[in-house]
């Protein structure tokens with residue numbers, strides 16, 4: 090039977106949502122192609138959270154637990170993952186396409202001479218193999234891709250795949266024995282600076298983004314307030330990042346972040362192709378723009394053609410009302 | 415200090431994608447190609463490092479004749495030497511990286527710069543993959559670089575914040591937007607670029623590890639509902655988000 094190894098990202102001993110998505114996707118694929126799944130957790134004290142994966146139907150958890158692995162290190166984490174894949178004889182390796190997953194996967198590709206399909210939005214089983222579907226040219230086209238090497242690696246776009254709880258499973262935990270030396274920590278995270286208390290656009294279920302149609306930075310609170318009411322994050326078009334209204338970390342689009350929330354609300358954003366590149370896989374898109382011909386309306390599910398400065402306060406109040414009733 | 419930069423040549427961001435007759439690739443007819451935008455940040459970073467720490471700069475690109483334009487653009491900005499690993503057949507990220515690594519081993523740079531991703535296939539693979547083949551550390555999605563002797567400290571963007579990452583040299587760095595503002599080539603640079611030679615190499619590796627089966631355009635989305643032209647449409651919108659789309 091072939092084997093799928095899923096890398097599960099945790100930070101500060103909290104498993105990321107994308108980790109559960111990866112686990113569930115691995116299980117679904119295993120079921121489709123007839124494979125078994127083992128997941129890998131790397132960190133310091135990760136056995137404390139390992140059990141949480143049982144709730145998603147995982148039966149076998151491999152942990153690499155070491156005080157030196159508390160903070161992320163490209164080289165050390167990649168070595169652990171590659172060694173785990175070798176020791177366990179993995180045929181497929183799945184990671185989430187998060188900052189960490191995207192950093193590790195290419196190193197695994199080199200170490201294991203394995204082809205890598207990155208940022209997949211769909212993966213399908215076909216004759217015991219996996220076919221990946223992924224956007225290219227910033228989402229203007231999709232390719233179906235086959236990995237032809239013996240070991241095959243896939244990263245999954247966060248928020249696109251579902252995590253599914255499964256009852257009655259209790260996972261077996263096994264500690265891996267992997268030799269790490271000082272040279273494996275030549276590159277190391279010294280510190281993490283959290284930008285603010287707010288949720289990151291890439292991890293939010295709801296993203297409200299503002300553009301130049303807001304007229305000035307003093308009106309951006311409208312976007313932030315709506316995001317807050319909806320429990321989401323606020324994002325920005327490049328135009329207002331360039332204008333200095335918002336930090337670059339808020340930018341959604343081809344040269345910003347790629348998001349795929351359940352709900353994306355674009356306020357005063359024209360919908361330039363480079364902006365669409367970052368948000369077109371959102372499940373439901375709402376546009377508020379005073380120009381009925383703005384390209385954003387071509388991909389919006391719902392739209393209001395009007396003045397954002399007039400509409401937003403009403404929308405915030407209405408959402409408050411509905412969500413608290 | 416020896417500074418290398420890897421650049422690719424990609425369709426302009428406003429390109430309308432048409433699928434070629436083979437059903438697997440983009441139809442190049444009418445497409446304008448540019449240096450990968452992230453690679454301009456990498457080139458600029460290379461030039462700034464040279465200005466600050468001294469040394470030499472060299473650009474490497476793997477691809478067709480077309481990639482010469484990316485090298486010339488790097489020359490015009492100020493890079494001194496360039497190598498094209500010339501191949502007319504499609505190379506995936508693994509193959510590109512193997513070829514880059516072979517050339518970089520010879521160059522033996524202290525720092526090698528990449529863009530965060532090529533905006534054609536948006537792979538985000540080549541930087542770290544090449545670094546691993548070279549056996550050196552790497553830092554990806556970098557928005558600031560600070561070199562102090564044999565130590566480099568970078569800020570790297572992650573979800574919800576930044577990591578401050580420290581590494582020894584030699585190192586590979588993948589540039590994210592925000593790292594710097596790429597300079598515009600001046601007339602002198604453009605003239606100098608014209609006379610500068612590009613060294614051509616044969617690929618040392620050709621076995622792709624991935625195969626594109628098909629390329630398709632996204633299905634056009636069904637026309638959305640326009641609910642009105644002012645705030646009076648808000649209750650209807652909220653109702654639909656709640657009851658039809660079920661997203662709030």
Ligand SMILES: Cc1cc2nc3c(=O)[nH]c(=O)nc-3n(C[C@H](O)[C@H](O)[C@H](O)COP(=O)(O)OP(=O)(O)OC[C@H]3O[C@@H](n4cnc5c(N)ncnc54)[C@H](O)[C@@H]3O)c2cc1C
Nearest residue numbers: 300301302326327328342343344345357358359379380397
């Ligand atoms: C290489 C490259 C990379 C890029 N990467 C990105 C990227 O990552 N992300 C990104 O966003 N852009 C990116 N861009 C820029 C992109 O092309 C657009 O310029 C940008 O998205 C426009 O931002 P905007 O929609 O806020 O501004 P505009 O295009 O100026 O649009 C403002 C909109 O607001 C509407 N409006 C005006 N007043 C009101 C009002 N009172 N109420 C409601 N609506 C109003 C207008 O009708 C208009 O549609 C990139 C460009 C290039 C060349």
Ligand SMILES: Nc1ncnc2c1ncn2[C@@H]1O[C@H](COP(=O)(O)O)[C@@H](O)[C@H]1O
Nearest residue numbers: 420421476528529531532537538539540
């Ligand atoms: N064909 C190539 N030749 C040289 N460098 C490349 C090539 N393809 C990608 N790169 C470099 O690797 C980075 C990431 O590309 P990718 O992994 O293709 O998204 C780019 O920004 C370039 O710096």
